[in-house]
Amino acid sequence: MKFFIDTANLAQIKEAQDLGVLDGVTTNPTLMAKEGIKGKENIINHYRAICDIVDGDVSAEVISTDFNGMVKEGEELAALHPQIVVKVPMIKEGVKAIRYFSGKGIRTNCTLVFSAGQALLAAKAGASYVSPFIGRLDDVSVDGMELISDIRLIYDNYGFETEILAASIRHPMHIIQSAKLGADVATCPLSAITALLNHPLTDKGLAQFLADAAK
Numbered sequence: 001m002k003f004f005i006d007t008a009n010l011a012q013i014k015e016a017q018d019l020g021v022l023d024g025v026t027t028n029p030t031l032m033a034k035e036g037i038k039g040k041e042n043i044i045n046h047y048r049a050i051c052d053i054v055d056g057d058v059s060a061e062v063i064s065t066d067f068n069g070m071v072k073e074g075e076e077l078a079a080l081h082p083q084i085v086v087k088v089p090m091i092k093e094g095v096k097a098i099r100y101f102s103g104k105g106i107r108t109n110c111t112l113v114f115s116a117g118q119a120l121l122a123a124k125a126g127a128s129y130v131s132p133f134i135g136r137l138d139d140v141s142v143d144g145m146e147l148i149s150d151i152r153l154i155y156d157n158y159g160f161e162t163e164i165l166a167a168s169i170r171h172p173m174h175i176i177q178s179a180k181l182g183a184d185v186a187t188c189p190l191s192a193i194t195a196l197l198n199h200p201l202t203d204k205g206l207a208q209f210l211a212d213a214a215k
């Protein structure tokens with residue numbers, strides 16, 4: 001399974017990259033705003049800075065909601081860097097835009113996916129990635145993991161090549177469960193990735209080994 005980091009924070013992206021397990025980055029307008037990145041030029045420069053840190057795919061989201069606007073924005077974003085994947089919301093105009101981008105060889109990440117039907121549409125339109133938001137489903141008492149399992153089954157039934165990018169991950173168990181269910185990618189906050197490191201028996205065992213080595 002690939003690990004993406006879900007942030008626009010350059011220090012966190014660098015830390016995950018330095019850990020040696022990072023395959024890409026996802027951003028969204030909320031994450032960009034959180035870093036105080038405003039204005040077209042600053043946004044473009046920030047995407048370039050992210051691409052300079054990581055080797056893998058970097059999702060950059062359009063903010064238009066009409067077909068023509070999404071196409072214009074998406075083409076500009078895709079032209080920035082070969083690592084850019086255009087993130088498009090799961091709405092009717094978004095599905096049309098994904099089909100258009102697919103025909104032009106521009107890679108897409110269909111975002112804000114909350115049902116298997118939406119994931120099926122995204123794959124049929126030719127999305128490179130589909131982003132089911134598992135944490136936000138859990139927040140409203142719907143099992144996000146069941147959605148990952150349903151999408152995996154549907155994509156495997158028909159051989160869709162769209163990669164399942166488990167998004168809105170809140171904690172390390174979301175990563176483990178996504179991996180067990182066959183999600184292709186998990187995009188996670190840095191805290192969820194580093195939480196995978198921890199086990200009290202590792203700490204206890206290491207303390208014992210170091211104590212014995214000092215004898």
Ligand code: E4P
Pocket residue numbers: 006026027028111131133135136167168169187
């Ligand atoms: C990733 O592509 C999504 O934008 C992100 O995972 C959403 O996460 P949130 O529900 O924590 O905002």
